[in-house]
Amino acid sequence: MCGIPCSGKTTRATELASLLEKYISDHAPTLSEKKISIRPNVVILNDESLKIDKTSAYSDPTSEKNARASLLSAVERHLSRETLLICDSTNYIKGFRYQLYCIARALGTPHCVIYCGSTPTQSLQFHSSISDSQKTYPLDTLQALTSRFEEPDSRNRWDSPLFIFSPSDDSASEIENIAQALIYKKPPQPNLSTVVKPLTETNYLHSMDRATQEIVDAVLQAQQDGKGGGESIVVPRSEVKVVLPGRTVTMSEMRRLRRQFTNLNKMHTELDLEKLAGGFVEYVNANF
Numbered sequence: 001m002c003g004i005p006c007s008g009k010t011t012r013a014t015e016l017a018s019l020l021e022k023y024i025s026d027h028a029p030t031l032s033e034k035k036i037s038i039r040p041n042v043v044i045l046n047d048e049s050l051k052i053d054k055t056s057a058y059s060d061p062t063s064e065k066n067a068r069a070s071l072l073s074a075v076e077r078h079l080s081r082e083t084l085l086i087c088d089s090t091n092y093i094k095g096f097r098y099q100l101y102c103i104a105r106a107l108g109t110p111h112c113v114i115y116c117g118s119t120p121t122q123s124l125q126f127h128s129s130i131s132d133s134q135k136t137y138p139l140d141t142l143q144a145l146t147s148r149f150e151e152p153d154s155r156n157r158w159d160s161p162l163f164i165f166s167p168s169d170d171s172a173s174e175i176e177n178i179a180q181a182l183i184y185k186k187p188p189q190p191n192l193s194t195v196v197k198p199l200t201e202t203n204y205l206h207s208m209d210r211a212t213q214e215i216v217d218a219v220l221q222a223q224q225d226g227k228g229g230g231e232s233i234v235v236p237r238s239e240v241k242v243v244l245p246g247r248t249v250t251m252s253e254m255r256r257l258r259r260q261f262t263n264l265n266k267m268h269t270e271l272d273l274e275k276l277a278g279g280f281v282e283y284v285n286a287n288f
């Protein structure tokens with residue numbers, strides 16, 4: 001899921017989960033014929049199921065980071081090729097959505113993004129209708145999160161396929177398309193090498209280390225040379241260029257991105273060096 005706070009994500013997720021469960025039950029013979037094994041129950045992960053307190057978890061950067069880390073590790077624990085899982089959170093940072101996409105890709109299972117496209121005015125109305133006993137974000141947190149929201153864009157692999165729902169839209173109208181995207185679609189393979197000989201497993205981590213370090217060095221060097229906001233930088237081994245943000249990129253930020261990318265891809269030993277380098281550049285651009 002994706003959407004600003006109080007945009008109706010949990011309401012939509014619950015509706016979609018029961019519609020998908022019905023779909024799985026109604027289509028059992030077809031699924032079995034196609035040898036598709038899928039559990040009958042849809043798992044929903046959100047602040048409530050993870051016992052995260054919305055009233056405080058998003059009020060400062062450290063708590064917010066912890067909340068996101070809990071969600072990410074819960075997704076890693078629960079997702080499998082047989083499980084339909086809904087990650088019901090704002091997922092408002094595109095780099096975070098990219099991380100979710102990588103988890104699905106590493107498992108070889110499809111994903112999609114359901115965007116609850118309520119307007120800020122509609123979400124404020126929903127917020128004001130919630131009684132004080134149902135704990136939710138304080139108004140200022142809601143507004144801060146709304147202003148930081150990075151809207152999904154179906155041109156990005158990690159935001160595609162994208163399904164957009166307004167509050168008045170009927171969940172049932174899209175269920176066939178969502179089922180096609182999640183149940184029948186072949187797992188994503190955009191980064192897999194088909195022509196280049198894969199690296200041996202022993203060399204893999206070493207090669208990834210070197211390739212990503214060379215890119216980090218190139219970015220920091222370009223910045224030292226006076227390159228800045230919006231400029232594209234050619235980096236080693238990648239056809240995709242790094243696009244610098246309109247602020248200074250620090251060495252520790254690049255180190256963190258490199259560590260995260262390495263962790264996400266360390267099992268992905270079928271990738272060749274060029275795909276790895278291109279993937280790292282995409283990851284860096286998404287997180288800038």
Ligand SMILES: Nc1ncnc2c1ncn2[C@@H]1O[C@H](COP(=O)(O)OP(=O)(O)OP(=O)(O)O)[C@@H](O)[C@H]1O
Pocket residue numbers: 003004005006007008009010011012054090126127129130136137166167168
């Ligand atoms: N389509 C809708 N029409 C009217 N009210 C709605 C609609 N969707 C959700 N609501 C109401 O808005 C409030 C917030 O809904 P919900 O919890 O689904 O949003 P959310 O995006 O998951 O919120 P949060 O960001 O807190 O997780 C609830 O009181 C819910 O009943």
